[in-house]
Amino acid sequence: MADRHTGMVEKRGAGHWLTHAGLILGVLFIFFPIWLAFVASTITQPEIVHPPMPLLPGDQFLENYAKALVSGVNAPVARMLANSAVMAIGIALGKIVISILSAFAIVYFRFPGRKLFFWLIFVTLMLPVEVRIVPTYEVAARFDMLNSYQGLILPLIASATATFLFRQFFMTVPDELAEAARVDGAGPMRFFVDILLPMSRTNMAALFVILFIYGWNQYLWPLLITTDPEMNTIVMGIKQMFPSGDDIADWPVIMATSILAMIPPVIVVISMQKLFIRGLVDSEK
Amino acid sequence: MATLTLEHVKKSFGETKVIHGVDIDVAEGEFIVIVGPSGCGKSTLLRMVAGLEGVSEGEIRIGGDRVNEKEPMARDIAMVFQNYALYPHMSVAENMGYGLKIAKTPKPEIATRVQEAAKLLQLEPYLKRRPRELSGGQRQRVAMGRAIVRRPAVFLFDEPLSNLDAKLRVQMRLEIKQLQRKLGVTALYVTHDQVEAMTLADRMIVMNAGVADQIGAPLDVYADPETAFVAGFIGSPPTNFLPASRFGGTEGEQLGIRPEHLSLVAPGEGRIAGRVISVEPLGAETLVHLRLEDGTDVTVRQEGGAEAPGEGMEAGLSWESAAEMRFDAEGRRMRGT
Numbered sequence: 001m002a003d004r005h006t007g008m009v010e011k012r013g014a015g016h017w018l019t020h021a022g023l024i025l026g027v028l029f030i031f032f033p034i035w036l037a038f039v040a041s042t043i044t045q046p047e048i049v050h051p052p053m054p055l056l057p058g059d060q061f062l063e064n065y066a067k068a069l070v071s072g073v074n075a076p077v078a079r080m081l082a083n084s085a086v087m088a089i090g091i092a093l094g095k096i097v098i099s100i101l102s103a104f105a106i107v108y109f110r111f112p113g114r115k116l117f118f119w120l121i122f123v124t125l126m127l128p129v130e131v132r133i134v135p136t137y138e139v140a141a142r143f144d145m146l147n148s149y150q151g152l153i154l155p156l157i158a159s160a161t162a163t164f165l166f167r168q169f170f171m172t173v174p175d176e177l178a179e180a181a182r183v184d185g186a187g188p189m190r191f192f193v194d195i196l197l198p199m200s201r202t203n204m205a206a207l208f209v210i211l212f213i214y215g216w217n218q219y220l221w222p223l224l225i226t227t228d229p230e231m232n233t234i235v236m237g238i239k240q241m242f243p244s245g246d247d248i249a250d251w252p253v254i255m256a257t258s259i260l261a262m263i264p265p266v267i268v269v270i271s272m273q274k275l276f277i278r279g280l281v282d283s284e285k
Numbered sequence: 286m287a288t289l290t291l292e293h294v295k296k297s298f299g300e301t302k303v304i305h306g307v308d309i310d311v312a313e314g315e316f317i318v319i320v321g322p323s324g325c326g327k328s329t330l331l332r333m334v335a336g337l338e339g340v341s342e343g344e345i346r347i348g349g350d351r352v353n354e355k356e357p358m359a360r361d362i363a364m365v366f367q368n369y370a371l372y373p374h375m376s377v378a379e380n381m382g383y384g385l386k387i388a389k390t391p392k393p394e395i396a397t398r399v400q401e402a403a404k405l406l407q408l409e410p411y412l413k414r415r416p417r418e419l420s421g422g423q424r425q426r427v428a429m430g431r432a433i434v435r436r437p438a439v440f441l442f443d444e445p446l447s448n449l450d451a452k453l454r455v456q457m458r459l460e461i462k463q464l465q466r467k468l469g470v471t472a473l474y475v476t477h478d479q480v481e482a483m484t485l486a487d488r489m490i491v492m493n494a495g496v497a498d499q500i501g502a503p504l505d506v507y508a509d510p511e512t513a514f515v516a517g518f519i520g521s522p523p524t525n526f527l528p529a530s531r532f533g534g535t536e537g538e539q540l541g542i543r544p545e546h547l548s549l550v551a552p553g554e555g556r557i558a559g560r561v562i563s564v565e566p567l568g569a570e571t572l573v574h575l576r577l578e579d580g581t582d583v584t585v586r587q588e589g590g591a592e593a594p595g596e597g598m599e600a601g602l603s604w605e606s607a608a609e610m611r612f613d614a615e616g617r618r619m620r621g622t
């Protein structure tokens with residue numbers, strides 16, 4: 001792309017370099033705290049608490065990360081990572097499955113109350129988790145879902161946003177495609193599986209990335225629903241590592257945990273980048 | 286291969302009546318073209334035959350069996366859509382074989398049938414491509430291929446050529462005709478293009494606002510239109526209409542004369558006079574547009590070599606009485622008078 005001489009890339013000279021300098025500065029600015037966290041995760045506790053803090057990594061990398069992964073502070077970080085992964089993947093996949101099916105129903109079937117249901121779903125967009133958290137907790141508790149994966153996933157699994165996005169996408173699919181499938185002898189579910197699903201592939205990938213990060217970053221809900229450290233997710237787990245009272249915080253381990261917590265979302269974004277961007281830009285029609 | 290019969294077929298969308306009762310008997314292997322202006326109900330009629338639209342009244346029979354209540358698939362038809370409606374994520378081969386796959390046809394057989402169709406349509410080099418990697422004409426062929434591999438009793442086409450450029454349209458028109466002849470499949474073809482209708486049809490149905498005004502062989506329809514609408518719609522430039530009251534008819538009646546049946550004579554001679562408003566020399570023929578004293582415009586078609594009067598000149602018009610077509614006030618043809 002870089003050497004393609006289109007009108008917009010043509011700009012050379014001072015302006016060009018200034019733009020780049022600006023961007024590089026921005027990246028450094030954003031990256032600096034992360035770098036500090038990484039440095040802090042490779043040195044010893046005394047080195048952190050005595051200023052000035054070093055700006056280059058130390059030699060404690062293996063020790064700190066091993067300690068975090070295997071024992072952590074309350075629960076091993078490996079365990080928390082696994083919990084987070086189950087929760088994030090569960091939420092992302094669940095949301096996609098449920099929302100694509102409801103969008104399919106809303107767009108392709110005429111049933112009584114179709115409009116009403118659509119608007120009901122749409123209205124829930126205005127009710128984030130925080131607003132309905134008390135009744136949701138009550139329900140989860142009665143269903144005996146405290147400290148369980150179901151408890152972490154199910155209350156967050158419906159998604160009005162995703163339903164809405166899929167609905168919009170399905171409405172751009174030409175009617176004639178559905179008719180052609182009908183003439184070819186495909187029933188509604190066959191049409192859904194053979195035609196709509198593959199056509200939604202890039203949309204699903206884009207949504208998966210967004211929803212995975214949404215699930216991974218959940219803080220308030222896991223904090224309420226899990227009391228057993230074995231069920232902690234990593235994002236809330238980091239907060240739990242902060243000492244209460246006079247204990248001394250084990251900063252190198254906390255920083256190592258933070259770095260570890262960042263890796264899975266980054267991997268997901270990078271590995272699905274191609275599909276993700278295609279999903280945002282075009283719809284392959 | 287099968288016959289197709291429509292009996293008093295009507296369609297209404299809620300209160301709006303769209304098709305007012307159409308009867309057709311299509312023989313085995315016949316190519317029938319439904320032609321008419323936009324909004325007259327051509328697509329609706331075709332979609333009823335396909336089973337994509339319910340039939341409000343009347344009966345549709347394919348091969349003698351009533352199909353009103355049958356799903357499209359069970360009707361043994363194949364349809365080619367205006368915008369092709371190819372599955373964008375499937376290869377050309379998968380697109381063509383999809384119907385067979387659903388019908389649980391064994392894989393090797395699907396492969397051979399797709400191969401045959403591809404050969405027939407010169408699509409062999411493209412079997413692995415996606416629809417978006419094909420040109421408009423190639424997509425059109427894939428849509429045809431998808432219809433062919435099913436070996437249906439009836440082909441249905443809804444303006445399949447209207448998205449192609451003029452040259453390709455002429456070429457595909459020929460190909461469709463040859464293909465239909467070769468396969469001998471009954472075909473129902475919708476278009477608003479009268480040239481397509483004239484060239485493709487064994488018989489054509491001229492639709493006007495939900496009614497089949499006339500059904501017949503193209504040349505018969507051209508030579509002997511049943512209604513003023515048909516006379517005006519089929520033929521280009523269209524038939525000239527003159528108020529019949531000036532030639533011994535009653536008020537409201539019309540006289541239709543085709544442009545090629547009019548000839549220009551010296552001013553003061555002929556049956557009626559007019560002033561030339563424009564002349565279009567097209568090479569093989571020349572179209573002369575005149576305005577009569579009462580304000581009616583008429584067109585005269587002359588041989589390319591014939592001398593044409595200049596613009597603004599006065600001229601007389603004459604015609605053989607045998608070429609006159611009389612229509613009553615409702616637009617129906619009056620014969621034998």
Ligand SMILES: Nc1ncnc2c1ncn2[C@@H]1O[C@H](COP(=O)(O)OP(=O)(O)OP(=O)(O)O)[C@@H](O)[C@H]1O
Pocket residue numbers: 298301303321322323324325326327328329330477
């Ligand atoms: N689903 C529908 N609901 C209500 N009216 C409809 C519906 N479908 C078609 N119509 C009406 O029926 C009439 C015939 O439509 P149709 O699509 O058959 O026209 P057409 O002859 O195919 O026109 P064109 O050449 O523009 O495709 C039109 O007046 C249209 O508005």
Ligand SMILES: [Mg+2]
Pocket residue numbers: 327328329
């Ligand atoms: Mg139409």
